Amino acid sequence: MGxxxxxxxASALTVWLSSAAxxxxxxxxxxxxxxxxxxxxxxxxxxxxxxxxxxxxxPNVGIGLFTMPFAxxxxxxxxxxxxxxxxxxxxxxxxxQYAVLDHNxxxxxxxxxxxxxxxxxxxxxxxxxxxxxxxxxRLAALGxxxxxxxLESADETPELWWWTGRFxxxxxxxxxxxxxxxxxxxxxxxxxxxEYVQLVPFRQQGFWTDTAGHDQPVGGAGVTNVFVLSPxxxxxxxxxxxxxxxxxxxxxxxxxxxxxxxxMPGPLNGRFRAVNLSSSGSTTxxxxxxxxxxxxxxxxxxxxxxxxxxxxxxxxxxxTETAPNNFEAFVSRYPDIRPFTWQxxxxxxPAPGWERQPKVPGEITSTISIHTTGGRSADRELRVxxxxxxRTGYWHKPIDPAAEWAFTANDRPLTADLLDxxxxxxxxxxxAPPTGVNFGYRDADGWTLxxxxxxxxxDEIPMRVCAADGSCAEVSCYLANLPRTGxxxxxxxxxxxxxxxxxxxxxxxxxxxxxxxxxxxxQLTGSGRLRNVTLEVTADELVIRxxxxxxxxxxxx
Numbered sequence: 001m002g003x004x005x006x007x008x009x010a011s012a013l014t015v016w017l018s019s020a021a022x023x024x025x026x027x028x029x030x031x032x033x034x035x036x037x038x039x040x041x042x043x044x045x046x047x048x049x050x051x052x053x054x055x056x057x058x059p060n061v062g063i064g065l066f067t068m069p070f071a072x073x074x075x076x077x078x079x080x081x082x083x084x085x086x087x088x089x090x091x092x093x094x095x096x097q098y099a100v101l102d103h104n105x106x107x108x109x110x111x112x113x114x115x116x117x118x119x120x121x122x123x124x125x126x127x128x129x130x131x132x133x134x135x136x137x138r139l140a141a142l143g144x145x146x147x148x149x150x151l152e153s154a155d156e157t158p159e160l161w162w163w164t165g166r167f168x169x170x171x172x173x174x175x176x177x178x179x180x181x182x183x184x185x186x187x188x189x190x191x192x193x194x195e196y197v198q199l200v201p202f203r204q205q206g207f208w209t210d211t212a213g214h215d216q217p218v219g220g221a222g223v224t225n226v227f228v229l230s231p232x233x234x235x236x237x238x239x240x241x242x243x244x245x246x247x248x249x250x251x252x253x254x255x256x257x258x259x260x261x262x263x264m265p266g267p268l269n270g271r272f273r274a275v276n277l278s279s280s281g282s283t284t285x286x287x288x289x290x291x292x293x294x295x296x297x298x299x300x301x302x303x304x305x306x307x308x309x310x311x312x313x314x315x316x317x318x319x320t321e322t323a324p325n326n327f328e329a330f331v332s333r334y335p336d337i338r339p340f341t342w343q344x345x346x347x348x349x350p351a352p353g354w355e356r357q358p359k360v361p362g363e364i365t366s367t368i369s370i371h372t373t374g375g376r377s378a379d380r381e382l383r384v385x386x387x388x389x390x391r392t393g394y395w396h397k398p399i400d401p402a403a404e405w406a407f408t409a410n411d412r413p414l415t416a417d418l419l420d421x422x423x424x425x426x427x428x429x430x431x432a433p434p435t436g437v438n439f440g441y442r443d444a445d446g447w448t449l450x451x452x453x454x455x456x457x458x459d460e461i462p463m464r465v466c467a468a469d470g471s472c473a474e475v476s477c478y479l480a481n482l483p484r485t486g487x488x489x490x491x492x493x494x495x496x497x498x499x500x501x502x503x504x505x506x507x508x509x510x511x512x513x514x515x516x517x518x519x520x521x522x523q524l525t526g527s528g529r530l531r532n533v534t535l536e537v538t539a540d541e542l543v544i545r546x547x548x549x550x551x552x553x554x555x556x557x
Contacts, residue, residue: 039124043165044175049152049241057137057196059094061109062157068117071106076116079106084394084410085369085383086278088142088187091134092371093155098139103129105141107158120158124165125149133189133226135280136372140189140226146179148226148239150189168245168259169485178226178245179258185229190279192223192299194326195375204325205375208282208297212317212348215376217326219309223282223299227264233273234432235457236264236284237490240300247487261488261497262481263457267294267354270455271431275419281372283380283399288430291364291421293357293384295399297377303351303459304480304501313346314478314502314530320345349502350478351459359423360395360405363387365416370399385414437492439542439554447520449554456492456537463503465524467516475505475524477544479535492539499535503546523549 034042071079083090083097090099097108099116104127107119121129130142139154152162168174180187194217195206206218226239237260239245247256264284266272272294274286282299304312311333323329323344332344364386373379380399386392386407393409434453441449446468451461459479466472482498489495505513505525513521525531526547533546542554 034123036123036126039122040165043122043124043149043163044177046173047164047166048162049150049164049166049172057153057156059137059155060157061095061114062159064107064119064157064159065109065114065117068107068119068158071116071118075101075106079108079116080412082410083108084408085367085385086134086188086280086371087367087369087415088131088133089415091132091139093134093136095155098132098134098154100129100132103127103144105129105132120161122149122163125163131187133187135189135191136193138189138191138224142180142187146182148178148180150224150241167239167241169241169243172224172241174241174245174248176246176248176251178239178241180226180228180239181258181260183231185231185233185275186277187226187228188277188279188284190223190225190227190282190284190299192218192282193372193375194218194220194222202325202327207376208302209352209377210302210348211350211352212345214317214322214345214348216345216347217323217329219301219306220326220330223301225279225282225299227277227279227284228260229274229277229286232432233275233288234266234271236266236274236277236286238262238264238300243300244485244487249487256487259487260490262300263490264296264298265455265457265459267296267356268427268431269453270457271434272427273430273432276366276368278368278370280370281377281380283370283372283377285368285370285382287366287368287384287419288427289366289419290426290429291359291419292425292427293359293368293382294354295357295370295380295382296354297352300481302347304347304349304478305483307500308483311346312349314349314504317345317348349480351480355401356425356427357382357397357399357401358405359425360384360386360421362395362405362407362421363418364395364421365414365418367414367416369394385416387414387418438557440557441552441554447517449524449552451542451554454537454542456497459501463524465517465520467514467520469516471514471517473505473509473513473517473521475503475509475521477501477503477533477535482534492537494538496536496538499537500533501535502530502532503544505529523547 083092099106106116108116128144132141137155139151141149148167149165153160167178193206194204196204207215228237244259250256278285283297285295287293364384367385369383383394383396388407391409395405397403397405437454439451448466450464461477463475479499479501503525510529531546536543544552
């Protein structure tokens, strides 16, 4: 797989080249010796990206300050003294601060007075970077066309970096890659790290907390995402390098240049209009024009979609304990092996929802930032650019909604206009309209099932069932995307979208169901109030399959 840079010869050659020209790098080569077009082609070749993260990973600057030349004084004078917020213009991790200026990348150590340096960048990207997003040990950079390039080991000495232009299934090997569309309102890179700290015995310290309060180990390869906010602000696309990117069967066709079919459901049933977004450690932070802010822990694995590598449950699991690492969690899910292993909790469903954050008690802009501070879901810090009195800086707090905001001044110019940060909850003032997509079914026996304002990205769908005598009840259908490898158009189309999940009747609803409705409810949910189902949805119909009965086909109206 793609080579790391080892050895005295490589280091010496890097030093020699850095004295004559800006440092460059390509995934397959010790130093960037490939010209632009060849460099781009090399970044599409199979390599290290997407493989199992290395154990015993420790952020460090290594010999980077000796191998990277200083930025010219006139450039350094235009760069900020310190990066406090993760934006498309700059970011930070435990070792380095990164900034983009005039489409070039610059780097500075977090500690000490290292000064801004010119880091190793593939010739394919030199002078062609439109934005970056840094999250711990990984960095994403966009080319001028929005193409996504990723850098692994971004919190270590540059001699250990890997760049790649691949992005998309299978397992980060799609050579045509993926892109952030130019009309997107915002984008942010997220890396949820398993944080391996020991091999024998195997130990990790990267976990996330499910809705039952269980600390679940992060999966073997971690979770990498680019979250993209739509131009309207109410849809959040999830780009995952293990999921489909562009369609290789239609090279050069702009219609198939990316796959925007996977989405994270937004706040307030997908109707909240955000003006900015920031993501870190699979946790996304959004704000609207009135300073109303929400956060959510969510990715493909957490949502309940990744049944290939994880097991999920809707049942009460308080009697069991969580796995100490992802290997034991993975092994224990197989029935043939289970008698020889401990039984651990499955990932609890439904997935964690959006949490409303308290209003900032001061002036703020739309420049928001979230970063990971440790190995648990609670280890996230929110930052919002703003002003307190006559001092500019940023407001910050732990992600816990009960935590209070504090202010740190840095006296730098604000990068965006001040928001109308009203003290009251103004989330509903700019809601997107309902989808207007309705599905209905009428049985031969006279009972009906109705879904109104269906949103293909939603993970909870209210359903209304009514008997022939007019008695009605509400049930909920909790959904997650089915894994797939092929390209899919965004939204609803003639090509079916697949989901799996469950239909659930609440205990209060179940206990109050009239006799005429009871057999219909049992057909939908089973006698235990819950039934596993799959859904297949097109622009014209929605098909529910589950239990022993025939599929139930709902038509659009």
